[in-house]
Amino acid sequence: MIYPSGRAVWAAAAGAVPAFLVALALPSFWYLGLLWSCLLLAFLAVDAAAGRGRASLNASIDAPQQVGVGGEFGVQITARHSGPRAVEARVGHDARLAPVSGSGGALQPTAGGGSLNLRFQALRRGVASFDRLWVRWRGPFGLVWNQVVLPVESKVAVLPDVSSARGEAITLLQHAALAEGHAQRRAGQGREFDALKDYQPGMGRRMIDWKRSARHGKLLAREFRIEENNNIVLAIDSGRLMCEPVDGVPKVDRAVTAALLSAFIALKGGDMVSLFGFDARPRVSSGAVRGPANFAMIQKRAAEIDYSSEETNFTLALTTLAARLDHRSLVIIFTDFVDPISAELMLRTVGRLTERHLVLFMLMKDTELEGLADMPPRSGEDVARAVVAGGLLRERQVVIGRLRLLGAHVIEAEHNRLGPALVERYLQFKQEDLL
Template identity: 45%
Template sequence: MILYPTRRAIALMAVGAAPALAVALLAPHLWTAAAAWIVLAMGLMLADALMAAPPRRLELALAAPRVIGIGRPETARLTAAFGRGGPREVELAVGVNDRLAAVPDRQVVRTFEGRAEADVRLDPVRRGEGRIEGVWARWTGPLGLVWLQRQQPAGPPVSITPDVAAVKEQALRLFARDAPLGAKPLLDRGEGSDFHALKEFQTGMDLGDIDWKQSARHGKLIGREYRTERNHHVLLALDTGRLMSAPAAGLPRIDRAINAALLLAFVSLRMGDRVGVFAFDSKPRLASGLASGPAAFPLLQRLCAQVDYSTEETNFTLGLTALAGRLDRRAVVVVFTDFADATSAELMVENVARLMRTHLVLFVVFRDEELEGLVGREPTAPEDVARAVIAERLLKQREGVTARLRRLGAQIVDAQADGLATALVNSYLDVKRRGLV
């Protein structure tokens, strides 16, 4: 229990300080009477503390989720129960570490029958281990002169993981039979290069798919139906360097990349491919084996949750060379990265080109919405014109880098942050249908 004066008590002491000092100066022999005000104030504070609800009656608890997906706030319920004889209102506060944000972190709640409840929104800021550092409750006595405070020690950690709930929602929409037009790219029959079955020829089928021998045997046109190939190797290469920690639509780019990577992994596993994860900045940080089957998705989720933020510059030579050394057959390598200008991207282009000699590369870049906003904004001052010119130059440099990679044979996925995951899945499926692997 902690006991300390309120502002009212400090004001009460201050009001009596001036008269007490005057009495002590004008009548030194009455100095003992000058201290009477202080004694009276202290007595009132003591009486207020004795009349207040005792802290031993308080039961303080916080019901918080154990797992939170990045970018998906959750609500925690804070409860203060005095049993009987509680105060009219109580002030509640929650302390969290730098991985979480509590909104509001402090609030005053009225009690009903000695019980006060309040909701606190927990906003995940960064992946990792969030901690509830403590929960505090304080209240005053009937006179409002003293604060009584009690603290609940830190609770269990809160794991802040990639937003798997959003990934599964997107995946279910993609696989749904009634998905809206443009959001259902997951038909794996009718195209591709793996023979699936024979069916009666229908209008719209390719004439080259007619099986003439079977047509002659059955006396009608029979066509061959294909499906996309399976058992491909898909490597998700995550650049975790300094630039990937910059925000994109409210979340760090690396978190956007992980969400898109998990959605692609979910789709790939369901379509029979094998998926692995590789993360690097100044050196390789994570390298997993290839997993197969839908049951492997939780493993990939845990691996992606281990990918931490970094302030180091990305070493593409070391990272992509190490990645190439782990691949023993042609694979689809999905590179999630970002670059600031054409000069810094030169080494990246060289190493990606070296990787494309053997493998198919899906190159994922974030559309720089901030630069596009500066270019499209109507200038109101000379400084705005200068910013627009510089932003346009940087955008042209980025377009030059992606155009060069496209000429080298890379499949470029360039989309806004919110639509990156869907654009990536569509590109992956297009690659499979065209038989580019």
């Protein structure tokens, strides 16, 4: 792409005044006023041809692979060229990123090219991208801009910042008294056989190994330990209702933060963790991983859970999830619903899921509805709002009650307590050997 520079515009404007005066003073020689325009056009043509022919650009973008929400990071634009001396560049980005001091500028000369350092701030969670790069340079006379648009593909995973909440989660883990960071061993609990020991008064009769007791001539009891390789599935709904804000932050972002906290604790405890995101159809599915070293991978896959304006299809999502689970798992579902009618399909699918798996629903309290229901009735409109809000809250409790009747566990917590509440319940499940 070629277009005139500011210098060419000013030169053309400067030549218009003499041309007008020549035409006014010497009407029969009016064409002499066009000499400046013709001369300027000739210089423009030479400038365009020389600048375009001397340019052999090869530009690239260097950006970090991941960054936390609200954090700033640097982006380096590097261009290698042999012709133009002064090169300017501008990078295109999506709405998840905001430039701190502009998205472009002049490249500083380096050996064989130039470089430009820019600063950006991550505004929202997700996978941000730099999709194109505009590079331009002027010809030898500075009258023409030569511009090219280079397609680039540089992605930055914008992750929720869980560093501030990790301390609280680790404190909960320490309070659970897990010996040496593994599952606590307790006689008579768990499913994995550990050892035989002499039967003691107070032990249950079902712990007695009758065959070995007959062989040794004394009562022997089986001792079990809690398994450490439990499968934890974090299923996050990113549909329309979950994208509504709570205290200025979308519900899905708060759900992702709570899920990452529980994943951090579960990986520390030796369990296997997988991530599953869905709205109208399944979107994100990570394989089950074990060990704290894989937490970074779970974080990166969580950034791929995008915001959606579609209605959630629970039947398709939960059926797909159930088909991928080979053995009993703890399925933690982060979702939201309004009334029993919209949640009817979800209830039908959950009933089949609880037959084999332990299902836990994580819900955020609707503080807006609760505030409307408790609003002082100063006018008729306030009374109407309170009645409607109270009805919606009662219908919500009906759905929660039906979920519990189906065998699912439900936690309804404040948005800022969602993560710690989930960690507490997860540790409780381990202690009670429900996994």
